[in-house]
Amino acid sequence: MNYFELFAIAQGFEVNLVELKHKYLELQRAVHPDKFANASERERLLAVQKAAQINDAFDVLKASDTRAQYLLELAGIELAHETQTLKDPMFLMQQMELREALEDITSASDPEQALISFQDEISGFIKEINGQFVELFAKNDQMSLGKAADLVRKLKFMLKLADEALRIEEKVFAF
Amino acid sequence: MALLQISEPGQSSAPHQRRLAAGIDLGTTNSLVASVRSGEATTLKDKQGFDSLPSIVHYSNLGIEVGRHAREHAISDATNTIVSVKRFMGRTLSDVQATSAELPYNLSATENGLINIETRAGKVNPIQVSSEILRPLVALASDTLGGELDGVVITVPAYFDDAQRQGTKDAAELLGVKVFRLLNEPTAAAIAYGLDHDDEGVIAVYDLGGGTFDISILRLNKGVFEVLATGGDSALGGDDFDEALAQWIYAQAGYNGEHSPALQREISHLACQTKERLSQQDTCELSLHLPCGSHWQGEISREEFSQIIAPLVKRTIMACRRAVRDAGIDNSEVQQVVMVGGSTRVPCVREQVSNYFERELLTSIDPDKVVALGAAIQADILAGNKPDSDILLLDVLPLSLGLETMGGLTEKVIPRNTTIPVAKAQEFTTFKDSQTAMALHILQGERELVEDCRSLARFELRGIPPMAAGAAHIRVTFQVDADGLLSVSAMEKSSGVQAAIEVKPSFGLTDGEVASMIKDSMTYARDDMDARMLAEEKVEASRVLEGLVSAINDDGHLLNEEQLKPIKHAMMELEQAVQNGELSTIKQAIAACDEASQDFAALRMDQSIRNALSGQSVDDI
Numbered sequence: 097m098n099y100f101e102l103f104a105i106a107q108g109f110e111v112n113l114v115e116l117k118h119k120y121l122e123l124q125r126a127v128h129p130d131k132f133a134n135a136s137e138r139e140r141l142l143a144v145q146k147a148a149q150i151n152d153a154f155d156v157l158k159a160s161d162t163r164a165q166y167l168l169e170l171a172g173i174e175l176a177h178e179t180q181t182l183k184d185p186m187f188l189m190q191q192m193e194l195r196e197a198l199e200d201i202t203s204a205s206d207p208e209q210a211l212i213s214f215q216d217e218i219s220g221f222i223k224e225i226n227g228q229f230v231e232l233f234a235k236n237d238q239m240s241l242g243k244a245a246d247l248v249r250k251l252k253f254m255l256k257l258a259d260e261a262l263r264i265e266e267k268v269f270a271f
Numbered sequence: 272m273a274l275l276q277i278s279e280p281g282q283s284s285a286p287h288q289r290r291l292a293a294g295i296d297l298g299t300t301n302s303l304v305a306s307v308r309s310g311e312a313t314t315l316k317d318k319q320g321f322d323s324l325p326s327i328v329h330y331s332n333l334g335i336e337v338g339r340h341a342r343e344h345a346i347s348d349a350t351n352t353i354v355s356v357k358r359f360m361g362r363t364l365s366d367v368q369a370t371s372a373e374l375p376y377n378l379s380a381t382e383n384g385l386i387n388i389e390t391r392a393g394k395v396n397p398i399q400v401s402s403e404i405l406r407p408l409v410a411l412a413s414d415t416l417g418g419e420l421d422g423v424v425i426t427v428p429a430y431f432d433d434a435q436r437q438g439t440k441d442a443a444e445l446l447g448v449k450v451f452r453l454l455n456e457p458t459a460a461a462i463a464y465g466l467d468h469d470d471e472g473v474i475a476v477y478d479l480g481g482g483t484f485d486i487s488i489l490r491l492n493k494g495v496f497e498v499l500a501t502g503g504d505s506a507l508g509g510d511d512f513d514e515a516l517a518q519w520i521y522a523q524a525g526y527n528g529e530h531s532p533a534l535q536r537e538i539s540h541l542a543c544q545t546k547e548r549l550s551q552q553d554t555c556e557l558s559l560h561l562p563c564g565s566h567w568q569g570e571i572s573r574e575e576f577s578q579i580i581a582p583l584v585k586r587t588i589m590a591c592r593r594a595v596r597d598a599g600i601d602n603s604e605v606q607q608v609v610m611v612g613g614s615t616r617v618p619c620v621r622e623q624v625s626n627y628f629e630r631e632l633l634t635s636i637d638p639d640k641v642v643a644l645g646a647a648i649q650a651d652i653l654a655g656n657k658p659d660s661d662i663l664l665l666d667v668l669p670l671s672l673g674l675e676t677m678g679g680l681t682e683k684v685i686p687r688n689t690t691i692p693v694a695k696a697q698e699f700t701t702f703k704d705s706q707t708a709m710a711l712h713i714l715q716g717e718r719e720l721v722e723d724c725r726s727l728a729r730f731e732l733r734g735i736p737p738m739a740a741g742a743a744h745i746r747v748t749f750q751v752d753a754d755g756l757l758s759v760s761a762m763e764k765s766s767g768v769q770a771a772i773e774v775k776p777s778f779g780l781t782d783g784e785v786a787s788m789i790k791d792s793m794t795y796a797r798d799d800m801d802a803r804m805l806a807e808e809k810v811e812a813s814r815v816l817e818g819l820v821s822a823i824n825d826d827g828h829l830l831n832e833e834q835l836k837p838i839k840h841a842m843m844e845l846e847q848a849v850q851n852g853e854l855s856t857i858k859q860a861i862a863a864c865d866e867a868s869q870d871f872a873a874l875r876m877d878q879s880i881r882n883a884l885s886g887q888s889v890d891d892i
């Protein structure tokens with residue numbers, strides 16, 4: 097049973113997060129080891145394993161990058177623990193520029209505004225990548241899937257930037 | 272008219288018979304036991320009418336005393352009277368020596384770092400001492416509820432790491448008591464107030480006890496309790512209020528003479544009494560006989576007392592501020608503030624906390640009992656006495672789990688705040704040709720360097736099939752159960768060989784140590800080890816049988832007659848074995864039942880997963 101089947105949702109990049117969370121809690125209510133406090137050792141162990149699997153499935157499906165990665169994995173393209181790096185000089189150049197922009201935020205004349213426009217820019221990129229992923233993934237041929245894998249690598253870069261921007265937000269709005 | 276149910280001969284009847292369960296607050300200063308009776312959680316009182324047991328154990332030639340009797344020896348026989356043993360749980364000797372100033376005990380360390388305390392009755396470790404504290408509490412619960420307990424819930428501080436949690440569980444298991452669950456103390460307090468019925472919100476739990484202060488920030492989201500941050504001061508509590516007041520009394524009385532132990536004790540007692548009175552009244556009269564023969568009389572107002580303890584209270588507020596910041600929230604997001612611990616009765620404490628969070632505080636439940644009451648409610652649910660309860664406590668891992676890598680660095684395998692239970696696999700390969708063994712070092716903590724994290728265990732993987740360097744793929748799976756306890760398994764992927772793991776817990780107990788401790792506790796109790804093991808195995812057998820009977824009643828349709836046969840056969844054998852009363856046969860029969868019902872259990876689990884999601888669509892949400 098793959099994670100989408102486990103949650104009884106359609107296998108695809110688009111996931112209704114509210115539905116996902118709701119189903120997650122229903123599943124945990126059914127298998128959580130606390131429900132088996134009186135059961136035999138074997139059933140308790142089984143419950144721990146199931147509950148752990150459901151936690152893992154939820155973690156994978158709830159974030160766009162891990163979800164995309166998982167879809168590729170189901171299609172036979174393994175991205176986890178990979179050593180292959182992104183070979184896209186344009187993208188890497190853009191990353192360096194974005195990184196510099198991020199570092200300059202705290203010293204900007206209006207840091208709050210600078211941060212907001214930076215975050216908007218990043219979420220724009222993320223939306224774009226997600227859209228491209230859905231298209232390529234639907235084509236389902238080896239070449240498109242390979243390109244889709246590159247998009248997931250790019251998505252990870254962008255999400256990391258978004259994460260760092262959040263950390264700067266704490267500083268900026270603390271003034 | 273309801274039909275009378277008749278069960279098959281020999282099979283246990285009344286599957287919905289009420290199970291006996293209790294919640295235990297195993298505290299640093301005091302411990303309590305509580306249980307749900309007639310639908311209400313109450314603490315249980317001993318024959319003298321006390322419901323709190325001082326967490327003190329006294330070892331002498333005559334035997335072991337616990338609680339009030341032990342406390343009488345705290346000064347006269349300090350070396351053999353173990354106070355606040357919770358501070359030693361899962362710690363190394365050097366940890367304890369670094370944090371506690373002068374301890375009156377003769378301490379030593381075992382080979383793997385566990386603390387041993389040399390007493391007149393021999394060496395004891397913190398797990399054994401804790402188990403002595405649990406013993407009268409468990410007995411009190413059995414006596415009050417009228418039978419052997421089916422299981423208990425024991426509370427632990429939210430920040431307790433794997434070694435401390437494991438030690439707490441081991442302490443109960445030494446007594447042969449089944450631990451349903453280790454529950455975080457702040458979560459227990461929140462449950463006692465019924466906050467788990469709220470849909471979502473952020474809860475602060477302010478816990479000021481006799482000698483420790485803890486602040487926890489929890490997030491509740493549709494039945495999921497998540498610990499966002501914890502903080503506090505392990506050397507700050509109500510005793511410090513007494514000490515500050517005692518200094519004031521010395522100054523007011525103008526006494527410059529010798530501070531004899533007797534005088535110290537009298538003044539401490541007076542200070543404690545005065546503190547308690549000032550929670551009820553605005554002023555309090557003081558009277559003291561001084562050694563020089565003179566008599567001093569004075570008066571203190573609540574206002575004056577508040578000023579004396581103000582710097583101490585301020586320290587707790589600073590810790591609250593840090594915890595709120597660590598939680599990544601604003602203090603206006605905190606919707607409920609739960610007060611725990613006797614020292615939160617002090618009006619000035621309540622005032623300051625209420626000011627800081629800008630909220631009314633939850634104080635309606637006795638702050639000394641609230642944790643035990645919450646544990647009792649959870650124990651009742653876990654025992655299966657409340658089948659309709661839909662509370663789901665999803666705890667998170669309090670501290671990251673990681674592995675030592677090259678250069679003394681740690682690599683995180685499971686980050687903190689991951690919802691548990693969790694299983695994560697990590698792959699390793701060999702470094703040399705024909706390498707057949709590998710050493711792993713597991714750590715817990717947030718820091719980069721190995722030396723800054725807590726060493727949990729060292730593992731040796733043996734039996735790796737000899738291959739060229741880098742060819743073997745060893746998959747190590749780390750599993751953390753709902754109590755936050757870790758177990759590890761390993762397997763070589765290409766050959767499918769299960770690598771043998773030799774566990775050397777850094778601060779926990781090896782199986783050998785557990786066995787010898789059980790034997791020791793038998794000697795003390797003058798009990799017969801075989802008899803106890805037989806009794807425990809019989810209980811386990813009836814648990815297994817009862818479970819299978821109700822499983823077959825509910826889900827027998829999942830199997831055909833042919834598939835049911837071996838299960839029923841194994842059950843009959845087990846019943847026979849119980850009647851014959853021979854330990855090893857019962858053990859074998861339980862294992863056989865387990866084996867026969869393995870597929871059935873898996874089918875049932877899959878069915879409950881399908882049922883959980885059946886008939887649901889997006890529209891229902």
